Amino acid sequence: MRVADVEDFWEDAIRASAALRACERNGLTLSLASETDPPPPTTHRLGPVSVAEEGRHCPDALLMPEALTEHGGRLMARAWVDTSVEYMRTGKSAAQAYAPGTEACPEELFSALLWLHDRGAREAVVKLGIRKAGVSRILLSPKLDEVRAAVTDDDVLCWSAIPDAAPPSGFLVQEWVPMTHEYRFFVVDGVLVTGAGCVEEFTPLDHRRVDGRFDAAMREWRGNGINGGSPSPVMRMPQRVSRYVEFLAPIAEGLPHGQRTVVIDVATSAQSGDPLIVEFNALPNAGLYATDADVLFENLVHAGDRGYQVNLL
Numbered sequence: 001m002r003v004a005d006v007e008d009f010w011e012d013a014i015r016a017s018a019a020l021r022a023c024e025r026n027g028l029t030l031s032l033a034s035e036t037d038p039p040p041p042t043t044h045r046l047g048p049v050s051v052a053e054e055g056r057h058c059p060d061a062l063l064m065p066e067a068l069t070e071h072g073g074r075l076m077a078r079a080w081v082d083t084s085v086e087y088m089r090t091g092k093s094a095a096q097a098y099a100p101g102t103e104a105c106p107e108e109l110f111s112a113l114l115w116l117h118d119r120g121a122r123e124a125v126v127k128l129g130i131r132k133a134g135v136s137r138i139l140l141s142p143k144l145d146e147v148r149a150a151v152t153d154d155d156v157l158c159w160s161a162i163p164d165a166a167p168p169s170g171f172l173v174q175e176w177v178p179m180t181h182e183y184r185f186f187v188v189d190g191v192l193v194t195g196a197g198c199v200e201e202f203t204p205l206d207h208r209r210v211d212g213r214f215d216a217a218m219r220e221w222r223g224n225g226i227n228g229g230s231p232s233p234v235m236r237m238p239q240r241v242s243r244y245v246e247f248l249a250p251i252a253e254g255l256p257h258g259q260r261t262v263v264i265d266v267a268t269s270a271q272s273g274d275p276l277i278v279e280f281n282a283l284p285n286a287g288l289y290a291t292d293a294d295v296l297f298e299n300l301v302h303a304g305d306r307g308y309q310v311n312l313l
């Protein structure tokens with residue numbers, strides 16, 4: 001078998017074996033669900049069932065949940081492309097009428113980007129509202145034409161600003177804030193059950209048991225197109241992990257019904273030095289990195305909130 005990404009293969013194998021062990025320990029039956037015959041809502045679902053869930057782990061509801069807005073450490077808002085008949089007929093978008101000093105972020109995409117610039121942001125991160133369809137970093141400007149060009153010239157976003165193609169779920173626009181030491185927590189029923197640094201090449205086989213449930217390995221710069229640079233060396237940072245747990249545990253405890261079993265990435269703001277939430281993801285496909293998969297599945301087979309919002313996927 002050829003697999004595009006070796007850890008993708010390991011991840012699936014690890015999920016399946018950890019799920020099997022958890023079921024055996026708890027006297028539960030593990031069965032493979034069919035796509036055409038979805039499992040009853042009373043079952044504990046431990047992995048993706050339909051193709052719609054594969055590799056698409058960010059349902060709309062988790063794009064900008066309240067906890068992300070509150071603890072994201074950066075300005076952010078949802079925005080949409082103007083698809084009104086008026087705009088298509090005249091080419092006059094709401095953005096042309098954007099007035100500096102506007103208090104609330106406008107819902108129209110280009111106005112929202114002008115608003116971010118107005119608030120002091122010089123670069124933005126724009127994420128498509130369709131799960132995992134792409135995220136880009138663009139330069140901001142006080143000029144509508146330049147902001148529009150930044151979006152339409154961007155390899156990822158170019159198509160999305162065409163009214164006919166624009167995603168109905170819109171975008172998440174954020175101020176770009178450099179962030180370091182990204183770390184992923186798996187939350188089950190509002191409790192942090194396991195976690196690991198966002199180290200792309202790691203799987204639970206790299207988990208160090210001496211660290212307990214929260215693996216201490218992480219890297220300063222994840223190294224991607226958004227935060228720039230290349231991946232820094234992996235280091236063991238137990239104190240930073242403790243700081244993250246201290247930051248996130250009370251937030252996780254207060255999450256609303258339907259968001260209590262989720263995956264939350266945290267990082268440190270390179271500007272303020274404080275922890276922040278990078279993003280929320282749903283459970284089915286969020287990469288495990290060097291988490292303790294047995295701890296995760298032991299918790300999942302007992303979870304009240306299953307972490308699957310099928311109607312939202």
Ligand SMILES: Nc1ncnc2c1ncn2[C@@H]1O[C@H](COP(=O)(O)OP(=O)(O)OP(=O)(O)O)[C@@H](O)[C@H]1O
Pocket residue numbers: 074125127132134135174175176177178179182222224226227278279
């Ligand atoms: N506002 C921001 N400012 C600076 N960097 C950001 C910002 N938002 C995201 N990033 C960086 O971009 C990466 C990808 O963003 P995010 O995790 O929100 O999207 P994603 O669709 O899940 O992408 P990926 O699958 O690569 O994680 C983050 O891990 C982080 O390094």
Ligand SMILES: [Mg+2]
Pocket residue numbers: 265279
């Ligand atoms: Mg991510």
